[in-house]
Amino acid sequence: MKILVTGTAGFIGYHLAERLINRGDEVVGLDSVNDYYDPQLKYTRLANHGILKEQVQYNTLVKSATKQNYSFIQLRLEDRECIGSLFAKEQFDVVVSLAAQAGVRYSITNPQVYVDSNIVGFTNIIEGCRHNNVKHFVYASSSSVYGMNETVPFSTKQNVDHPISLYAASKKSNELMAHVYSHLFNLPTTGLRFFTVYGPWGRPDMALFLFTKAILAGEEIQVFNNGDMVRDFTYVDDIVEGVVRVVDSPPKGDKNWKENEGDPSTSTAPYKIYNIGNNNPVTLLDFIIAIEEELGIEAKKKFLPLQPGDVPATYAEVSDLVANLNYQPNTSIKDGIAAFIKWYRSYYNV
16 A cells, blocks of 8 residues: 555654555655654654655655655645645555644643644645545544543543643544544544553653653652553554554444444444553553663652643553454563663663
């Protein structure tokens, strides 16, 4: 298939592009390569796929020097004209949209960035799908949409109308918009609520990266909610396996679905929402202990209260993915942290 993957200079997008390239799909990567975090890490990810920094120019499709079935274009999602032109020219079979402005806490102080990227940008991508006969649109949602829900594990059958950050609200809006396009235009759409993804090439603003960097430097780490946060930490290879299975299985809709008794993760339209997580929650404190054991260093900890916008516990109920796609994450926290730290030490030479 010919697949557009947005966010390929980012963490999950980089790993997904690698998987799709290796299995023989024709992949076009798209990313704005912004400075939300160190752009050099993004350029290094691109270089690993044969796209050199000096080749990257805005709105210019660059062929990989090492992967014959991979090309990359630098574009902002909110650039409607250029996004429209790319879709019209390339005629993708499938689109996987992972590019978005990430971060719960950042959304509290920088709301406009989330509107531009996650709402305006999302509209431009789904419009491209609608007008160019895309057969399946897969997009990143987030476990953050569960917001004030207190019933765990979180299920796609639950109501998610009470988000507690603009980031979460933007992801909820994506799900609603996708349903409209599935209903009105018969566009198959699948939303993936990711649960705390970690692994090699991860984002520097995420817990594992921050903790590893600080512990190795002998610096204090901030432990929010006094370490009682519970997260469904999911290794990136397990996430990618789930995404690939979803890509190959566009939804058809449930003709027997009824609103008053229906599952909100589906409808009569070709629309589906999945949780994609490890289904094995771990406390933040236990996660830190696993990092300490792998590094052989005890962290200096500063215990702090829960931060605005943070959810105390996230835990994925993934029975739909298991039943429909035989999805089963199998990477332990110990093995996943070991793989990340091995990468981190190599990349930063520490």
